[in-house]
Amino acid sequence: MPKVGSYFGFPTPNIEMLRIISSIPLAPLTLNAFRNVDVLICHGYGPSPWIGFVAKKIRSLKYVSYIHSPPRFLYLDTKMKELWRFNKTRYTIYSMGRVSGPLSRKLDIIGVKNSDAVLVNSAFTGRRVTAIYELQPVVCYPPVDTDLFKPLGQEVFQEARSQFASPLILSSGRIVPIKRWEWLLEMMAHVKKTYPLATLLVTGRIARENALYVQELIELAKSLNLRKNVKFLGFLTVNELVKLYNAADVYAYSVPGEDFGLGPVEAMACGTPAVVWDDGAGPCESVINEKTGFRARPYEVEDFAQKVIKALDMDKSKVSKFSSEFVQESFSHEKHLKLLEETIRNI
Numbered sequence: 001m002p003k004v005g006s007y008f009g010f011p012t013p014n015i016e017m018l019r020i021i022s023s024i025p026l027a028p029l030t031l032n033a034f035r036n037v038d039v040l041i042c043h044g045y046g047p048s049p050w051i052g053f054v055a056k057k058i059r060s061l062k063y064v065s066y067i068h069s070p071p072r073f074l075y076l077d078t079k080m081k082e083l084w085r086f087n088k089t090r091y092t093i094y095s096m097g098r099v100s101g102p103l104s105r106k107l108d109i110i111g112v113k114n115s116d117a118v119l120v121n122s123a124f125t126g127r128r129v130t131a132i133y134e135l136q137p138v139v140c141y142p143p144v145d146t147d148l149f150k151p152l153g154q155e156v157f158q159e160a161r162s163q164f165a166s167p168l169i170l171s172s173g174r175i176v177p178i179k180r181w182e183w184l185l186e187m188m189a190h191v192k193k194t195y196p197l198a199t200l201l202v203t204g205r206i207a208r209e210n211a212l213y214v215q216e217l218i219e220l221a222k223s224l225n226l227r228k229n230v231k232f233l234g235f236l237t238v239n240e241l242v243k244l245y246n247a248a249d250v251y252a253y254s255v256p257g258e259d260f261g262l263g264p265v266e267a268m269a270c271g272t273p274a275v276v277w278d279d280g281a282g283p284c285e286s287v288i289n290e291k292t293g294f295r296a297r298p299y300e301v302e303d304f305a306q307k308v309i310k311a312l313d314m315d316k317s318k319v320s321k322f323s324s325e326f327v328q329e330s331f332s333h334e335k336h337l338k339l340l341e342e343t344i345r346n347i
Helices: 016-022 027-034 048-059 078-084 088-113 123-133 154-161 182-194 211-223 238-247 262-269 301-312 316-330 333-346
Strands: 039-044 062-067 117-120 168-172 199-203 230-234 250-252 274-277 293-296
Touching: 027 048, 039 048, 048 062, 048 088, 062 088, 088 123, 117 123, 117 333, 154 238, 168 182, 168 238, 168 262, 182 199, 182 211, 182 301, 199 238, 211 230, 238 262, 250 262, 250 301, 262 274, 262 316, 274 301, 293 301
Parallel strands: 039 062, 062 117, 168 199, 168 250, 199 230, 250 274, 274 293
Antiparallel strands: none
16 A cells, blocks of 8 residues: 655644645645655645645646546535535635635636646536636546456345345445435435335445434434435445445435546446436446436436336346446546556656
């Protein structure tokens, strides 16, 4: 495993908010850490393209901006910004953005536009980057470890299935309001009419910052008479998650306007069909409608439920081989690293 550490050469408080905010004015202090570096890969969103810009101006370092999403506190609409600010750090950044928004946007644009190359995680993100920064990025999809995320044997499948009532619907990710998990619960109310014993498994870390939202979801499940149909499993290890990907009949992903969405791709790598919104966002680029899953009309919960039911009726043995091979071909580490290496060599 590569070593991960701070680029500051002196101790810094382990306070996320302070590190994010201070990284912009303290960018010149990072240069000593890059003294033996030829190229920086600055993963956005955040202040990293600005750090790359400072390094380029002072040390003539070249840098690549790999944008996973334009900074949401700067470019989302007001309603989505309010959903985004779900913890203290984000609320503080959001509040500062309301005051320093014009300056923050200017620094962000300078950092990205002066990059020697710009990569994005999807064509959807690319269109947003073009609109904001007036440049044409290159799509470099995030990779999936297909040696780990793959169809497993029948014994593992049966072990995972034996713990829950069938059919199994799985969803995973950060359990925060901007991901609109309530839509999945409303969807389950419709699915239950056709499959009364259907189980929705929700995996994702439950911590202090999202505990209130999780409790709201639990109360919503009770009000929809889904107490036996919805299970919040909390954080799972990668190996545990792979087993559930394999055991699930369908993977449901109700996040709106997602930049890429790794969950559906990991599920398909394990041979499980995925249901996503047909809203033009990242998951539309990874889910082949009616082959590796379905895309539902945005944001119609009842249609999403119907697509889940269709996915439940698919012959998973036929879907599995095609889906896993599709992910191996389109989202492998080899393909990702090849494009990354070509980008670096060309700057």
